[in-house]
Amino acid sequence: MSADLAIRVEALRKSYGTHDAVAGIDLAVEQGEVFALLGPNGAGKTTTVEILEGHRDRTSGSVQVLGHDPAKHERAFMERVGIVLQTTGVDRYLTVREAVQQFAGYYPHPLPVGEVLAVVGLEEERDTRVRRLSGGQQRRLDVAIGLAGDPDLLFLDEPTTGFDPTARRQAWEMVRNLRTLGKTVFLTTHYLDEAEQLADRVAVIAGGRVIAEGTPQDLIAAQPETTIAFRLPAGVALPPEVASALDAPVQEADGWLRLQVPNPTAPLFALTHWATEAHIDLGDLTVTRPSLEDVYLSLTGTTAEAEQAAPQPRRGRSRR
Amino acid sequence: MSTFGLILHQVRYEWRSFWRNPAAAFFGAIFPLIFLVIFNLVFGNNEISIPGGTTHASTFYVPAIAAMAVVNSCFTGLAMNAAVSRDLGILKRMRGTPLPAWAYLLAKIIQMSLVALLIVAIVVVAGLLFFGVTLQPRMLPAFVLTVLLGSATFSALGLAVTALVPNADAAPPVVNGIALPLLFISDVFVRSTSAPGWLSTVANIFPIRHLSLALQTAFNPFEAGNGFDASHLLVLAIWLVVGAALGRRFFSWEPRR
Numbered sequence: 059m060s061a062d063l064a065i066r067v068e069a070l071r072k073s074y075g076t077h078d079a080v081a082g083i084d085l086a087v088e089q090g091e092v093f094a095l096l097g098p099n100g101a102g103k104t105t106t107v108e109i110l111e112g113h114r115d116r117t118s119g120s121v122q123v124l125g126h127d128p129a130k131h132e133r134a135f136m137e138r139v140g141i142v143l144q145t146t147g148v149d150r151y152l153t154v155r156e157a158v159q160q161f162a163g164y165y166p167h168p169l170p171v172g173e174v175l176a177v178v179g180l181e182e183e184r185d186t187r188v189r190r191l192s193g194g195q196q197r198r199l200d201v202a203i204g205l206a207g208d209p210d211l212l213f214l215d216e217p218t219t220g221f222d223p224t225a226r227r228q229a230w231e232m233v234r235n236l237r238t239l240g241k242t243v244f245l246t247t248h249y250l251d252e253a254e255q256l257a258d259r260v261a262v263i264a265g266g267r268v269i270a271e272g273t274p275q276d277l278i279a280a281q282p283e284t285t286i287a288f289r290l291p292a293g294v295a296l297p298p299e300v301a302s303a304l305d306a307p308v309q310e311a312d313g314w315l316r317l318q319v320p321n322p323t324a325p326l327f328a329l330t331h332w333a334t335e336a337h338i339d340l341g342d343l344t345v346t347r348p349s350l351e352d353v354y355l356s357l358t359g360t361t362a363e364a365e366q367a368a369p370q371p372r373r374g375r376s377r378r
Numbered sequence: 379m380s381t382f383g384l385i386l387h388q389v390r391y392e393w394r395s396f397w398r399n400p401a402a403a404f405f406g407a408i409f410p411l412i413f414l415v416i417f418n419l420v421f422g423n424n425e426i427s428i429p430g431g432t433t434h435a436s437t438f439y440v441p442a443i444a445a446m447a448v449v450n451s452c453f454t455g456l457a458m459n460a461a462v463s464r465d466l467g468i469l470k471r472m473r474g475t476p477l478p479a480w481a482y483l484l485a486k487i488i489q490m491s492l493v494a495l496l497i498v499a500i501v502v503v504a505g506l507l508f509f510g511v512t513l514q515p516r517m518l519p520a521f522v523l524t525v526l527l528g529s530a531t532f533s534a535l536g537l538a539v540t541a542l543v544p545n546a547d548a549a550p551p552v553v554n555g556i557a558l559p560l561l562f563i564s565d566v567f568v569r570s571t572s573a574p575g576w577l578s579t580v581a582n583i584f585p586i587r588h589l590s591l592a593l594q595t596a597f598n599p600f601e602a603g604n605g606f607d608a609s610h611l612l613v614l615a616i617w618l619v620v621g622a623a624l625g626r627r628f629f630s631w632e633p634r635r
Contacts (some may be wrong), residue, residue, distance in 0.1 A: 111474060133476045141474035147466030151398030152391070187398075203471070210425040259436045 063122070064089045064211050068121075072105050073267075079105040081266035082119070084204065089210075092233065092243040094257035101370055102266040103246040107215050110244065111141050121293035124211055137165055140209035142200045144216045144246075150189035153184055154180055154199055157188055158206050165207030177235050178202045179228060188245060195226035201232060211242045218252060226304040230255055254350045265357045274350050281348045281356065283318040286325060288343040290315065303328040314342075385476055388485035404492070406455060408445035409446070410501045414439060414509065430600025441593035442566045444498045448528045449566075449586055451497055452490045454557050456536035461549035462635075464540070469631045483537055484623055489568055490536075491529035498525050512599050512618040520605030521596040524614075528589040531614045534621030535585075541554060541628035560586050578629035585609075 064088035072080040080102045086095040087327045092192045108114040111123060112135070114130035121128060126135035139368060148157045151337050155171055162168035175181045178198040183191060197217065204212055218226045219232070227250075233256050236243055262270040262277070270277055290296065294313065301308055304325040306317040318324050321346055322345050333340045397403045405572035408574045417439045463469050472482055502521075505511035513521065539556065543549045561567060565576050581587045588610040596605035 111590075112472065113474065133478065134387060136474070136476040138476075141471070143474070145467045146471045147468040148471070149391070149461070149465075149468060151395050156391070156394070160387075160391045164384065164477045207476070289543045324584060375412060 062089060063087060064124060065093075066120075066122040067106075067110070067118045067183060070106065070109065070121060072102075072109060072114065072115045072119045074280065078266050079114075080109070080136070080277065081242075082263075083263065083266070085261060085268070085269045086246060090243050091241055091258040092237055092245060092256055094251045094253040094260045095244070095246045095263055096248070096249055096257075096260050096354070097227070097246075101248075101263045103248075104215055106263070107213055107246050107267075110138070111139065111143075111212070111213050113137060113141075113143075136303065137207065140204035140207060140211045140212040142204040142212070142217060144212045144219070146200055148188050148203065150185060151211060153185050153187055154191070154202075155184040157199060158202050162202045162206040163318075164366075167205055167208055169208045171206075174202045174205050175268060177239070178232050194221055194228070196289045197221070197225075197229070198232065201229075205236075206240075211244065212236060214243060214244055214245045216248070218247070218249065222274075230269060244255035250349075250351045250354050262354060262357050269357050270353070277353050278348055278350055283348060284322045285316060285318050285346045286322055286344075287314050287316045287346070287350070288329070288340045289313055291339060294338055297332070300328060300332045379477070381481060385481050385485050385488070386635035388477065388482060389489045392485055392489040393492065396489065402455075406451050407497050407500055409450065410443050410497060411504055413443045413446065414501055414504060417443070418509060421427060428598070428600065433512075433599055434510040436505055436511050437597060437599065438594065440501060440505040440511050441597045442590055443501055444525065444588035444593050444633050445528070445586065446561060446566050447497050447501060447566075448494045448525065448589060449532055450559055451494050452529045452532035453536040453539070454533060454553050456486065456490050457539050457553045458535050458546070460540045461543050461546040463512065465611075465632065465633050467547040473631045479629075479631075480626060483629060485535060487530050487533040489524050490491045490533040494529035494533075495522070495525050511597075513597060514599060514605070515602075517596045517601070521593065524592045524596055524607070524611065527611060527618065528572060528585075528592070531585055531589075531618040531621060532556070534618055534625055536630055538621045538624035541624070544634040546633070560584050563587075564590060566590050585614050585617070596598040 063086055063196045065085060067083060067085040070080055070083050070085075072076060083102075083106065085328060091144060103116065103236055109116050110123050110128055111239050112131050115129055124135065124138050128135060152160065154175070158171045162174075173179070175184055178201050180195060180198055183195060188196070188199065193311055201214070201217065202340060206213075212235070219228060230252070233243060233245070233310055245253075245256060257274065260271070260277060268281070272280070295309065301361070302318055304319070306319045306325070308315050308317045310316075317325065326345065328345075329339065332338075347356045400631070415434070418436060421435060421439075423434050423436050426435055460469070473479065502513060506513065536553075539553060540549075543552050560581070563573065564584070565580045566586065567579070592607040592610035592614065594600055595607035595610070598605075
């Protein structure tokens with residue numbers, strides 16, 4: 059096995075009764091990269107990350123995290139990872155600084171508390187009691203505590219769920235700061251833009267299986283279709299000879315005409331040549347490359363209904 | 379950092395956090411004092427004769443209330459606190475740090491024992507100052523050791539009992555359902571004179587009566603010797619081992635819903 063990998067997972071399976079929450083997945087995460095496990099609710103993300111953290115036992119498969127088997131809960135392993143759970147709490151009566159100091163005290167080489175608070179942007183709240191923090195600030199404190207011991211690997215389980223857009227932007231900035239510290243980050247999210255913004259590589263998980271893996275650009279490139287969309291003025295129809303020159307069937311919906319083509323150059327020429335000749339305005343014409351969202355929806359669309367039918371038991375986020 | 383240093387670090391933060399919750403700390407500390415006043419108002423503080431001489435009734439009230447305070451803060455209070463921490467995800471987060479599980483539990487037991495010692499000290503000082511109670515200096519080591527052993531025992535049992543508590547909402551009925559009946563049959567509130575023999579046997583199996591009686595021995599001004607009540611202390615020590623073993627085995631870091 060490669061010693062360079064931060065995380066190596068082979069044929070990981072976790073069953074609850076007859077239900078496979080994780081149905082045999084392989085993952086390889088390089089040191090120093092930000093890796094996102096992306097999937098809809100109930101896809102098996104939290105189950106997977108909690109097995110990697112040592113919080114849950116696996117049913118079968120092999121797992122190596124920083125060269126350790128996390129299920130053994132070895133102290134040498136716990137000293138090198140920082141864990142930010144999806145649902146977690148801190149002693150509410152301590153101040154922000156005290157809470158970070160408390161956790162820093164468990165590690166042999168902790169980061170200076172001031173530095174940790176700077177990374178997560180909680181310097182001004184250092185003397186605020188934990189119970190007085192807003193939801194977004196508490197989440198940043200969760201990350202600060204995960205960082206307190208200067209871990210080589212940081213787990214972030216849905217770090218921005220429930221955030222407003224501003225708080226999400228701030229949290230993303232924080233994760234980018236982590237990258238500059240050289241940390242390996244293993245992130246789970248059901249937000250595509252989050253994976254696209256933060257991750258070097260993404261594994262898409264649904265129904266307990268990895269259904270796609272690669273850089274965000276790779277995943278997009280794997281979906282080669284470009285969408286051409288336009289509207290025609292009232293009373294104008296697309297002549298059959300033009301339609302047949304467009305390489306793909308034209309679908310009409312809500313007054314829009316759409317077609318998906320591998321290469322837009324020739325169809326665009328056929329379309330605009332006809333429109334120019336006939337003096338027809340195609341003012342709404344758009345040409346769109348697929349987004350990660352399109353890829354994600356096409357990948358997970360078929361499994362989403364199955365997940366609805368058999369949701370994995372999830373714990374709600376407790377009030378603090 | 380050495381494991382000893384880790385435990386000390388943990389005790390310091392647990393201690394700090396405990397006193398930061400003003401309502402809980404206040405009532406934990408003042409509750410036994412209120413009992414002492416009420417006992418005096420309701421039952422009086424008459425001179426009573428016991429083998430060796432006469433003393434105030436408060437000489438019996440104070441150790442009984444001290445026993446109640448230990449059970450209340452270490453068993454009931456700690457079990458409820460642990461159930462809430464578990465629901466809030468605090469315990470699960472602790473489990474994801476290098477702090478060993480047993481070190482966390484031991485730190486809780488040490489911290490609560492220190493809290494209980496302080497609470498008992500408040501009642502004892504009030505008894506000495508206002509209710510004519512005496513504590514022989516030669517008995518003081520026995521009294522302190524009994525309080526600490528009792529506190530450690532009930533803290534360990536309080537952590538162990540959380541295994542029977544699925545979530546924080548269920549904690550008060552489960553924990554009180556165990557502690558209150560035992561307090562009543564263990565001669566802490568009232569001395570049972572007409573209770574059937576089997577009830578006394580039940581009380582003798584569980585540790586509350588042994589703590590109360592051991593504290594009374596260390597409080598009796600006419601007791602010869604240094605106040606160590608070996609047989610009762612032995613029962614407490616056995617329950618300490620039982621509680622620690624059960625806690626180590628069954629303590630759960632995540633709530634069941």
